[in-house]
Amino acid sequence: MRAHERVRRLRAEAQALAGGAREASAEAVVRRVFAIQAQDATAADLGIRVRGRDVTARAIRRAYEEDRSIVRGWYMRGTLHTVPSDEAHWVLRLLAPRILAATGRRYGQLGLDDDLRERADDVIRHVLAGHGPLTRAELTEHLTTLGVPPHGQAPFHLIRHAALTGILCHGPRRSGEATYVLIDDWLPRPGRFRWEEDTALVELARRYLAAHAPAGVEDFATWSGLPVSWARRAWKLLAESGAVTEYGGLTTLAGRTQEPPPQDASDTPDVRLLPAYDNYLVGYRTREISVPADRRSQVWPGGGTIRPTVIAEGLAIATWARGSGPAPVRVDAFEDVPPHIQQGIDRETGAVVRFLRAT
Numbered sequence: 001m002r003a004h005e006r007v008r009r010l011r012a013e014a015q016a017l018a019g020g021a022r023e024a025s026a027e028a029v030v031r032r033v034f035a036i037q038a039q040d041a042t043a044a045d046l047g048i049r050v051r052g053r054d055v056t057a058r059a060i061r062r063a064y065e066e067d068r069s070i071v072r073g074w075y076m077r078g079t080l081h082t083v084p085s086d087e088a089h090w091v092l093r094l095l096a097p098r099i100l101a102a103t104g105r106r107y108g109q110l111g112l113d114d115d116l117r118e119r120a121d122d123v124i125r126h127v128l129a130g131h132g133p134l135t136r137a138e139l140t141e142h143l144t145t146l147g148v149p150p151h152g153q154a155p156f157h158l159i160r161h162a163a164l165t166g167i168l169c170h171g172p173r174r175s176g177e178a179t180y181v182l183i184d185d186w187l188p189r190p191g192r193f194r195w196e197e198d199t200a201l202v203e204l205a206r207r208y209l210a211a212h213a214p215a216g217v218e219d220f221a222t223w224s225g226l227p228v229s230w231a232r233r234a235w236k237l238l239a240e241s242g243a244v245t246e247y248g249g250l251t252t253l254a255g256r257t258q259e260p261p262p263q264d265a266s267d268t269p270d271v272r273l274l275p276a277y278d279n280y281l282v283g284y285r286t287r288e289i290s291v292p293a294d295r296r297s298q299v300w301p302g303g304g305t306i307r308p309t310v311i312a313e314g315l316a317i318a319t320w321a322r323g324s325g326p327a328p329v330r331v332d333a334f335e336d337v338p339p340h341i342q343q344g345i346d347r348e349t350g351a352v353v354r355f356l357r358a359t
Contacts, residue, residue, distance in 0.1 A: 003248050007214050008289045010252075012314025014211050015280050016051035018270045019313075023052050026063035027084070030070045034207040035081040037277045038072050041178065042359065043308075044082050046275035049355050050348075057359040065172040071187060072170035072178075074163050077225035078102065088169065088183075089190035094200040096164040098226065103157070110154045112161075119146055120158040125167050125182070133171040133179035198237060201226075205234035206243060206253070212283050214250035222285040269312040271344030273320055273329075273352050277306045280314075291316040295334050310348075312341055320349075328353050 012018035016032055023029040029051045030036055038044035045060050063070045068085055075081045075091050078099040083091060107117065120143055127142045128134060140148075140155040148154050159180065162168045171181030208220050221231040235251065238244045245254045274280060281287060281299065290311070291299050298319055299307050310318035310331060318333040329349045337345065 004289050007248060007250065008314040010214055010247075011212060011289070012270075012280065012311070014213060017272050017274075017280055017311065017314060020270055021051075023055075026052065026055055026060045027067065027069040028052075029055065030063075030082055031084050033211040033279060034087070035076055035083050035279065037279050037282060038080040038082045039277060040275075041072075041173075042356075043275035043277055044072070044080075045359065046273075046308075046352070046355070047278055048082075049352075050272050050274060050278075057355055061173070064170075068186060068188075074099065074160055076223060078164075085187050088187055089166070090200050091204065092164070092166060094197065094204060095225065096166070100161070100164050103161075106153075106157065107161075110152070110157060112154060112157060116146065116148075117158065117161050120148070121162050121165060121167055124159070124162045124180075128168060128180065128182045129185075132185075133174070133181045135174065135177050135179050139180060198233070201230060201234045202237045202241075205231070205238060208283075209238075209244065209251065209253050210256070211279075213252035213256070214247040215252075215284065216250050219284045223283045268340055269344060271310065271312045271341060271348050273345075273348045274309045274311060276308050278309070280311070281306055281309065281316075290314060292334070298332075298334065310345060312344065317341070318345070322356070328356070 009018055013021050016023055016029065023032055026048050029048045033051065036044050036047045045057055048060050049055055049057075064072070070082050071085045071088050072080060072082045073088060073092070075083055075088075075095055078095075107113070112120075123142055123146060124139060127139070136155065136159060139159055140150050143155055143158055144150050148158065159168070163180075163183075166183060168180045169183040169186055171179045171186055173179065204224060205220055208223060209215060212219065212223070217231045217235045218228060220226075220234065221228045224231070235244070243254055244251050281290065287296065287299075291309075292315075295316065299309055299316060301307065307319045308321060309316050310320055310333075316334075317337065318331050320329055320331045322328065323330040329352055331345055331349065
């Protein structure tokens with residue numbers, strides 16, 4: 001097995017996407033991969049489904065809303081992710097200051113100065129305490145009392161600001177629409193270890209490697225949105241503690257990597273249907289290990305789009321899309337698919353259709 005094939009298999013298995021690896025619950029999936037891309041709520045649910053064993057849409061909703069074991073918010077790179085609820089506070093505390101600083105110019109363009117943002121935080125805190133959970137439209141109505149225009153990006157950025165300052169998080173869905181709640185009312189008390197910047201930084205790097213290794217320092221920086229200098233410090237501290245080891249020029253957790261067994265033509269590949277914007281495709285600086293170079297434009301067609309993708313043992317072999325009528329899921333293979341892989345595609349397609357019909 002060539003080196004890049006070994007790395008691909010190890011990465012896919014770490015993500016519960018190959019080798020038969022699947023988790024038994026929505027919480028277990030999120031805890032294993034630490035963060036699920038969640039800009040699109042349905043794609044996030046599909047990202048949990050593909051890593052789970054018969055995890056239903058109802059079970060995912062229960063994890064969000066009844067068990068409150070997972071939560072959706074703005075974390076890595078300032079984009080929406082689903083993370084374990086008991087990890088949310090320290091991750092936010094580590095990442096939010098840089099996200100807020102990076103958004104400063106946009107605040108200025110929208111006329112959202114420091115005073116207005118503070119007053120908006122107070123309004124949001126007050127109305128959620130008395131009337132939450134509330135939708136974006138409902139929060140926007142209250143923000144207009146401060147002179148905030150109801151249309152455009154200003155309300156969104158004020159709601160996101162309240163999330164990044166630790167006031168709110170996503171709560172239960174209402175008629176398919178997201179609502180927001182006070183984070184201190186909704187989530188468990190902050191995490192298990194005492195806050196220190198380096199402690200949190202190293203812990204985030206360790207969680208990343210547990211779900212993405214073998215990987216490099218620039219991969220971690222890309223995934224987290226942190227500066228490369230911070231990523232290098234995390235790598236250095238991990239190395240000094242003996243927590244990591246080298247693997248083919250990349251880094252992995254010490255004692256965690258086993259060589260993937262060789263495959264022959266009789267083996268049945270593990271086929272999965274990834275949703276759009278899946279972690280497996282965006283969690284690294286480059287994607288040549290998971291997507292053939294001559295097929296990248298089919299997965300990344302431009303405009304920030306990352307299409308839903310079919311992988312077999314971690315290698316992209318097709319894209320897919322939701323359809324209608326007799327073909328609710330349409331698969332566009334990169335090349336002719338042999339029968340034993342087509343069987344895996346058919347099984348996964350059927351599972352996706354059943355999952356979506358139950359949402």
